[in-house]
Amino acid sequence: MTTQTPGSVLPPAYEPASVESRVYEMWESAGHFQPRIDLDREPYTIVMPPPNVTGELHLGHGLEDAITDVLVRWHRMQGDPTLWLPGEDHAGIATQNVIEKELAKEGRTRHELGREAFVERTWMWVRKYRSRIADQHRKLGASADWTRDVFTLDPGIVKAVRTTFVNLYNHGLIYKGLRMINWCPRCETALSDLEVDYLDVQSKLYYVRYPVMGEGGMPLPAYVTVATTRPETIVADTGVAVNPGDERYEERIGRQLLLPIIGRDIPIVTDEHVKPEFGTGAVKVTPGHDPNDWEIGQRHDLPVIIAIDPKGNMNDEAGPYSGMSAEDARVAILRDLEDEGFLDHAEDYTHSVGHCSRCKTVLQPLPSEQWWMAVNKEYEPGHSLAGDAIAAVTEGRIAIVPQRFEKVYLNWMENIRDWCISRQLWWGHQIPVWYCENRHMVCQVEDPDVCPECGGALTQDEDVLDTWFSSGLAPHADLGWPDDTEDLRYFYPTSDMQMGYDIMFFWCARMIMFGLYNMRERGPEGAVPFRNVLFHGLIRDANGEKMTKSRGNVVDPLIVASTYGADAFRFAVLTGATLGADQKYSDERMAAARNFANKLWNSARFVLMKVGPREIKRPHYLDRDLLAVEDRWIMSRLEQLTNDADSLLKAYQLGECARQIEDFLRGEFCDWYIEMVKPRLLAGDERPLQVLVHVLDHGLRLLHPFMPFVTEELWQALRPQIDDDMPSQLIVAWFPKSGANWKDAAAEQAMEHVIEVNRTIRNIRAEKKLEASARPRVVARADGYAGALRETLGATNFTSRVELEVVDGAAALPAGEWGFGRVADTEVAVALPEVDTAAERARLEKELAEASAHMERLDKQLGNETFRAKAPTHVIQGMEGTLAETRDRVAGLRERLGTL
Ligand SMILES: [Zn+2]
């Protein structure tokens, strides 16, 4: 029978593909992702920003998984009941667009399919993609509790959405109203202000003459000229407005104008909001098709005419142009204006136009009956949704990290307007409102059978809610609200929340408003959805460009993780930027992180081979005096790192924490400590084994949250060799805490010096081009540090390949050639190889003969008057310079020959 040593169990190189899925499966099947509710302990809870069911995880999700998983594993390893609650979002408009595109490929539309079949088809898609998304998170190592996975259309969330809607409605915070909205004619739905992209568009500004009407209904030979970018809306004009201070129009105020082509009379009104410097200072007012005109119309009681329908076609109000598309109508109207002499002129004009953020279609502003959420209205004295959300942050009940984003949040919240929550889609939470034939309206959580007032049949409001209405409920709804569940009682408020700063308003702001409102019975402290919200930056491509499908520069995190290992991916994105700042993706960073994992693997493998079948006791701090100075140094450094890691993680400085752990493990532990103890191990000294095992154990624990797979795999091999009562998996092993027992300032100072001396020796070796195989003699003349240098003499000899002698500062150096360096009180002298004098003399004499001959030639030529008269000045000057240099060289060579 052969005994297998642990080191030989590990393959010679780390291969992520053969480790990751096995290790993940081991954790998940052991139930480590599911917290145990322990009322004596404060839980740690974090909700996953639910990715859209429409597709694959992108780099941003990968970064979020890395950030969250570090926090989650760190808390879990401290024994906190830790819940990472995963979910997926039904993503109303985005998903509906995807399915519509699929249908288009088959030559069909959703209207041909019908609502029920369309929704069923979308569910089929969801069932396929949901599990795919969960598997992608698993591949990145996300230790989320998949038994609690939530989809935003689950029955529990439906109940939460309806309950919220009904409560807000009963409080008068949800209302139906005719307002100007952003209408996408392609998606055929209203959009919130946040879903509008403003893009600069090159177009024309048309100057159109509106005749002034005199007494008796006859036009005068006078005009008011207005400028417009949208002549097709002229058919819906109900007034012309000028600024009250604009003297140009003083005489016209109160008069009627004749609407060209249409022939309707419209009034001239004055409005403070008209800018005299725009166009001619007179603007046409089209309340049905422009949000600003809507406001002007409201102030002056102008009628609203809607001439363009929701599909972007002219309706009956457009008279002769009805039935045309808006684009065709524009051409026809411009032609008619020109023919009848109303078109004054046109000029090029660049202005910003709202586009649908989903499909890039130019939006139509339309007054439309929509559902709104009143964010500034008081629902109880002193309480509005926005006001509460501001107070939670200014009163410090919710902390925003990094703090500079607090101003952005508050500024938005202070200027927030009512939120349009209805969407004319089929995929989503249908609004819980029903109507009967007698125009009675029912708003309730459960589907009603008949109208409670007249007993008539009911039909449900066709609209669905904005996707962010349901995801905004995530923290409490995902935990079971409105039911009083054990999860809700224990895990709410959640601890941390993290997201890209780009969805601060969409999501963070709404979670805060909804959480504070729905959970208000818990009081101000207990109602907040989370205690801290972290905003991370975006990952851009190597050139700093945003990654988009259209640019073709998107990097797939799953491909990166399978190339370099999930650990390397996580480590590289975490150390790529400080929280809140954007970073650039680079393959070099991924490769560097993979090298770190490999280096750790090789070092751990070395330690395990040295340990062999032994069971190792940890070094005890009472035995400190028995340890060598390098042992006490690495133990002290580990303790410092443990301390720093704790404070950095508490401050959410995850990247800096990862960098410090890497510096310690890669530099101090692998490069120095392991190398330095090799001669002691060879000599049979077993004390370093205790230290090696202890530092490796703690190092793996500290690194585990950042690089979970490689650390778990190595720890599995190490654990049987440690004489401790420990859990069987690193994922639940205790995260190191500093007990300050091993702090040893003297050892740190001494070893810093020893390391610097070694660096100096290596520099001299390199400068003097010593052979790699050479073992030169080195004399270190030192006073205070002599003891440390003597104690580590064997280590220095081994790692820097020298024969070191430590002498006191007054000692003289033996004869010979030396290369010198100095570190603090220590003079370092490295013996250089002896020189062959005879050969060197021959070489120098040959060089001298050549230089002398060259000097004579130059001297002779420059002494030739004919040459001097013919040659250009710069040639003469050049030769004179060369002559001077050659003279110096000849003198130098003679001097060196004299010293041989
Ligand atoms: Zn659209």
Ligand SMILES: [Zn+2]
């Ligand atoms: Zn009724």
